[in-house]
Amino acid sequence: MIPVFEPVISEDEIEAVVDALRKGEVSGTFGKYIEDFENEFAAYVGCKHGVTVNSGSSALHLAVAALDLKPGDEVLVSSSTNIATALAALHNGAVPVPVDSEGMTWNLDLDLIEGVITPRTKAIIPVHLYGHPVDMDRLMEIANKHNLIVIEDCAESHGATVRGRMTGSFGHMACFSFYANKVITTGEGGMITTNDDAFAERVKLLRNLAFTQPRFKHELAGFNFRMPGFVAALGLAQFRKIDHIVEQKRRVAHRYNEKLKGVKGLQLPAELDWAKNVYWMYGIVVDTKEFGIDRNKLVEALAESGIQTRTFFCPMNQQPVLEKMQGFRDVPCPVADALWENGLYLPSTWNLSDETIDIICDAIRRAPNWEG
Ligand SMILES: Cc1ncc(COP(=O)(O)O)c(C=O)c1O
Secondary structure: OEOOOOOOOOHHHHHHHHHHHHOOOOOOOOOHHHHHHHHHHHHHHOOOEEEEEOOHHHHHHHHHHOOOOOOOOEEEEEOOOOHHHHHHHHOOOOEEEEEOEOOOOOOEOHHHHHHHOOOOEEEEEOEOHHHOOOOHHHHHHHHHHOOOEEEEEOOOOOOOEEOOEEOOOOOOEEEEEOEOOOOOOOEOOEEEEEOOHHHHHHHHHHHEOOOOOOOOOOOOOOOEOOOOHHHHHHHHHHHOOHHHHHHHHHHHHHHHHHHHOOOOOEEOOOOOOOEEOOOOOEEEEEOHHHHOOOHHHHHHHHHHOOEOOEEOOOOHHHOHHHHOOOOOOOOOOHHHHHHHHHEEEEOOOOOOOHHHHHHHHHHHHHHHHOOO
């Protein structure tokens, strides 16, 4: 089976973890590796502060917690995303409000934001989906006009840029994931980046059970979302290869583009002229009529050829867990619905060989004739 992704861990990363363990950098409250990883990653993103946590979901949860929202406050989220984006609002007593996608980059449609804002809207979490950045210059203008806090969900966009500027440096805070399939990984892990001193201090406090003075007396309900030291060591070693990994992600995508262009009925990923797409996952969207078979049949045909794929996200407007929430708004998201029905992503590990990509593309071309 060609897996949809595979973590690539090398000897230098293993050595870094062993070194951290030898130095006793075990838990998440001390150690040089945590500090170094936070500082180097934040500098790369173009932010003053980096705050490591134990997952991308924790990063989002913590960032929203830092806003001190009131029950019933609303947080706009990209409809097409991982559930973690919306759960960050839900777990903080706020209501996530989905914003439909646009059909080109599959990111949230900026033209729809102002139509869903209400007096209860306090924040927005745009997701840089599958590695293509949202136009953050425009989004910040809209957010500033309506006094919204912006938390970028950069779980899939490490290294992606908007007019040359890194995703994660535009919003009030940004949340990265280092899950196994992400651009760089720590196994499980995440980071909040921010240029705002007050938010940095707040999320650091809440990450660590809100310990203050005197120790063991707590004014705030914090969390233990700390990243262990030896995990940060893995992150730092991965981070030092990030330029190479991003370059390789782009090589993989360009090879797919070259081999799949001209296949009728397949929409390939975009890269708008102001954007650098890091192609976290190489997604395609099937037009059943034009291609000859539907997305599910294509998934089956590829599985039969030993190629693992994954469907696009089920949009937030169709999530039973959200629909049950008091105050959840039934916002129609026809584009995100269609992406969920017709989208899939292909094996996207950064060291995928050109030969393997060619095998996958041949299988896609043959799929409409598959007699399954
Ligand atoms: C867009 C998005 N947001 C948040 C997350 C959650 O990150 P984690 O798995 O590290 O909790 C993920 C993926 O895992 C994601 O793809």
